[in-house]
Amino acid sequence: MNKVKKREKYELFGSKITVEYMDCVISDDPEHWIYGHCREHGDKFTIQISLEDVDGKPMTKDSIERTLRHELFHVICSRGQYINVGDDEPLIEWLSLCTFTLNKQGLKI
Numbered sequence: 415m416n417k418v419k420k421r422e423k424y425e426l427f428g429s430k431i432t433v434e435y436m437d438c439v440i441s442d443d444p445e446h447w448i449y450g451h452c453r454e455h456g457d458k459f460t461i462q463i464s465l466e467d468v469d470g471k472p473m474t475k476d477s478i479e480r481t482l483r484h485e486l487f488h489v490i491c492s493r494g495q496y497i498n499v500g501d502d503e504p505l506i507e508w509l510s511l512c513t514f515t516l517n518k519q520g521l522k523i
């Protein structure tokens with residue numbers, strides 16, 4: 415089933431961010447499994463994150479966290495009107511990976 419299993423709410427300079435964890439996030443067009451995505455509605459952002467991979471196996475905690483970081487960087491860029499930066503997928507993924515790695519070493523980032 416593809417219902418929301420857990421929901422978290424955050425706030426970033428007046429914008430509300432809702433994170434929804436679900437078994438499987440599907441892209442719109444074309445429809446296929448994805449790690450996660452972010453939708454913007456005015457000053458609200460909704461991030462959806464897959465808890466299972468394309469084969470239905472549970473994602474690791476680390477993978478889920480990296481996906482969350484990736485989607486949050488999209489929100490951060492969009493909220494700051496850094497639209498072109500937010501469209502740079504390799505950069506967004508690099509920021510996610512770097513902050514994840516630093517956090518694993520104890521830096522609260």
Ligand SMILES: [Zn+2]
Binds near residue numbers: 484488503506
């Ligand atoms: Zn992305």
